[in-house]
Amino acid sequence: MSDFTMPSLGADMESGKLVEWLVKPGDTVSKGDIVAVVETHKGAIDVEIFEEATVSELCAGEGETVKVGGLLARLQTTGDASPPSAPPMPEATATEAESRAPKKSGPEAAAPRPAFQIERTGRKKVSPAARRLAAELGIDPESLTGTGIDGSVSFADVELARAGAPTPKAAAAPVRRGGFDPAEMRRAIAAAMTRSKREIPHYYLSNTVDMTASLGWLSRYNEGRPPTERMLAATLLLKATALALRKAPQLNGFWQDDAFRPAEGIHIGWAISLRGGGLVSPAIHDVDTLALPELMARLRDLVARARSGGLRSSELMDATITVTSLGERGADSVTGVIYPPQVAIIGFGRIRERPWVADGAVQPRQLIDVSLAADHRASDGHAGGRLLSTIETLLLEPDEL
Amino acid sequence: MTDDEIRKLVFDILGGIAPEADFDLLDEDEELREALDIDSMDFLNFITGLHQATGVDIPENDYARLSTLTDIVAYLRQKGA
Amino acid sequence: MSDPTPGRMTYREACKQAIRDALNRDPNCFVMGEDVGLYGGCYAVTKGLLEEFGPDRIRDTPLAESVIAGAGIGAAIGGMRPIVEIMTCNFSLLALDQIVNNAATIPHMSGGQFAVPVVIRMATGGGRQLAAQHSHSLEGWYAHIPGIKVLAPGTVEDARYMLAAALDDPNPVLIFEHVVLYNEEGTLDPEVTAVDISSAKVRRPGSDLTILAYGGCLPKALEAAGQLAEAGIDAEVVDLRVLRPLDDATIFASVSRTRRCVIVDEGWRSGSLSAEIAARLADDLFFELDAPIRRVCTREVPIPYPAHLEEAALPQTADIVEAARALARPQ
Incomplete structure (x- = not known):
């Protein structure tokens, strides 16, 4: 096992905000792969990995600010025999907690629901329609700036890209990827x-x-x-x-x-x-x-x-x-x-x-x-x-x- | 292309290079690179954009003839864009 | 009374005219249900018809929904054209066995020898402070059942003309009239004298997103579209009208154009009609979608009696506007 930590992207960096994971537990990565996006004062930076490994566990959550050297993920390096740690089972815990709690009568709205967390697929959000259009046009949709819901790349974003770079919208709103705080x-x-x-x-x-x-x-x-x-x-x-x-x-x-x-x-x-x-x-x-x-x-x-x-x-x-x-x-x-x-x-x-x-x-x-x-x-x-x-x-x- | 079309093209390309620029405030006879803080990489990208959009060949020796908006319009017109 | 606009009437009046028309047109047609005669119907749809047509054709029944529906089904098989009124869809659960096990199955089980051309009208929906046992929207359940057609007139025109088309249909047809619509007014187009019971209709064209709605939520959807237009969002409103069988072609055509969809359903969200439509959109239009499908449904509680809680439980215009805005203008 080895630890993947927040890299120092320059001597002037103390911490970085993890914006997005591009890998999930179980993924294999190799040297040079981009595994996460980290926001620093230099904008959003694509963070690479420098070893062959399998991702066992993501330790930092998206949106979390982590100090340089702080743990981001655990990796199982090639030749490492220990099994990946057991996945957390929030649902089981929630059910247990619920069954111990005194039952309330009344509509189900009163029952607590375990928070639902989507396991990240590591792909940038691109709407199905945008993905199809991009494929037809031979454009890489993941390279575009998303203006759709949840920052997704929308059909209109791809159409704009087709209309020809430089896209005024992408240039005007590089907040997510290029953005840095002056x-x-x-x-x-x-x-x-x-x-x-x-x-x-x-x-x-x-x-x-x-x-x-x-x-x-x-x-x-x-x-x-x-x-x-x-x-x-x-x-x-x-x-x-x-x-x-x-x-x-x-x-x-x-x-x-x-x-x-x-x-x-x-x-x-x-x-x-x-x-x-x-x-x-x-x-x-x-x-x-x-x-x-x-x-x-x-x-x-x-x-x-x-x-x-x-x-x-x-x-x-x-x-x-x-x-x-x-x-x-x-x-x-x-x-x-x-x-x-x-x-x-x-x-x-x-x-x-x-x-x-x-x-x-x-x-x-x-x-x-x-x-x-x-x-x-x-x-x-x-x-x-x-x-x-x-x-x-x-x-x-x-x-x- | 009409003069207005050329102007629009120039602003479109410059908009990608200097997104913060307000072209309404630009004097047509002002030195573009000074006014918009265009460095040599930006300028090369600008020339590339003009070339790709109009097909006009713009040799390096002619860069000096493209310093203001008025110059650019005249130059591209003369080159048949 | 001053001269009213020609063709201007309430939804209730349109329902009544439809029934009167049907009774005049076909001597085999009759109305039966609880309090439809002397009392004039609990929502006053049949008020005055007893005097007009007499007790053989406007028949008060015992408070026994299974009997009412069963008798209607039997009469239909026997060649009559019964219009059965069930006071509210909440009570129709007592008639569920007749509707689901008999009306919906007999044409199939008899190899087509018996048609069941019964029409069952029921009031549906909340918004009039009638509390949990009189306010539910169960049309989505019926839309689950093969063998019956389910209609939801959301306009005065549909209230006026859907009944005739339903009576002409050899299959059992259920018509859900929303209780808040009875007092709504509309003007009939003199050019229109019939409507189909097979298609959904675009009630307001738009290009930015599609709002699918029906029945009591249709006016809310149209109002929402108006508010969205002021914010520069061009919403298309599609009136489902026919809940079974769903008019996939019209729905898909709209959503594949706008690529975004909000479904408004007064039923509860879990296992609802809106869930079925969302699943179809995901099945057939996945690669046309530019955003997740959003639903505005009734909160998953029995409809509350207090006005403010009832309002909070039901889909409202503001909910539709908010859902639509989030899809069309995420930033």
Whole structure:
């Protein structure tokens, strides 16, 4: 047997509200399966499981707020011989209690009825009509926002989805899945950033990098491609960062229990600002191994899900470093605040045409400021400087990405 | 498409990207990305939406010609949408 | 008396005109029941008919429902067209053996040699402070029985014309007249001179949900639909009219269009007619439904005497509005 507990979806999370179970006792689960939806200040998060097991018992009820590390469910892991615990029998108890109670005469309305609890099937509520229409149209109804009774996906919701994304209704009412409480998120960011500045001795480095070659490569790549296949400069920045991190393991990992623990993969938390305020930085896994088009697709998907809901727990737990990019309309440079327990954050400013000395002459070039804020407990400035210069080298030769 | 149809299409797509936006308050000659706080990912999604709805090819080099609503209407008209 | 609107009359008057018509049309037709003659019927439906048609055709009977029903069934088999009145459906339980074991079975057991064209009228329902033994709605029980037809006129027009169709039918037909409807007024359409006893009718078209109702609950359902319209919910009201055999086609057509359904039934919920309809909808329209089927039924208590408790026990307009609103506008 093993316990499945409330995951820590970031250092700033103390507890989470279990919104929905997607499994029931007796179900078998395997690594990566989404088993529950948990509401945090980052919105509703799909929580995954990390082992092969059979669910023996759901210990937390839907709607319950559980502390990080608190018991959610008991699992019977493969090879575990003990039988699942006997199902509770509320009906028997109720009947017994009733028979001991003095009989009241009069209509049956007076008799207590045991509360009826539906055993969750783990499926999202989709009305039969909506399910049929969705099947006809080839739409996944469980991906839609439900506006029907009990939050179910209704016929009209599917019709709206057919009318074409983006659906105004889904966008206007992402309360259930994407919704986060801005005030709650503000508090969480405040707690994490305060902890960071209180505990982490930051050091800061920065470099200016000539992006002319990268942007030229990008515009050649995008030329003739439909918008769906086009790539953003962010993809190159991310890939270059990931490849550079391979050579700088002391910047990729966690400071925990007074020691640095390097991470196994390079999972970059990409800082995404949310409309209406707030910030999340879900991870893209193994960025260094992804081809650029694949990375672009992941980025696109991640931003969409961050803004409309449906981030997965692993995306919130696994980031080994954070990258923030201010984008085309942002400021020229940024020095970040590390998201604990990570040990570094890399910031990209806005790409802007500026004077640059090359080949002994001042020339107009597309320049970007790249910054590093790193935890001095885990690494020293020398390592940080080497990381920045590797990033620069890679961005100067985009063909190598 | 008529100018009004193009405007409606633009608002439909932008509505999905910036659901909180009130398009009645939008000045037609205002820089859209500034006014609606559209980042490059949003803008790419916007271009994707226009392309899918109208079939018009919008190369990257033309992005600068799509900065205001007036620009967008003129551009799509010229491209035969 | 000032000149009334032509065709304007009460439900009670419509019932009386229907009976008078039947007596005039067919010399084999007669009325019998408790207090139908001298007293004029406990709900005054037959008032004045004794003077008009004489004691052979308006016959007062002993207080013995089994005898009344049995005699009616026998007369029908013998070629007469009896209209039997049972004072309220609560008392019809004393006639249950005659109705269920004889009327409903004889055409079948005789291999079709004997038709039983008896019509049994009874008052049903609560709302007039007549307490638990005079207020129940048992038409759902009768709708369980193969071999009989069960009608529930909910409008003045149906009260006026269903009887003739029932008498023309070779099978035993039970007509349930709701006690609160007797004083309801309506205007007959001069173009209509007959109604069928096979179909349900859309009394108010709508697109957001279907409210199924019959008899005494029909006016409440229509009133609820009016209130829902003010809230922007377009409810369709279907009058079941014929409780056995149910007109599945009309019910299914409506619900498959609106995809949501509230069933209003003055019977108790457990084992009720509403349960049967809900089961049919789940059977045949499962993939058309966009929401659970909801029911508004009488609370599972004997109907109370005190007015406020009686009102609380019976389905009310507000209950229908609430159920409908929850389905159509969940947020």
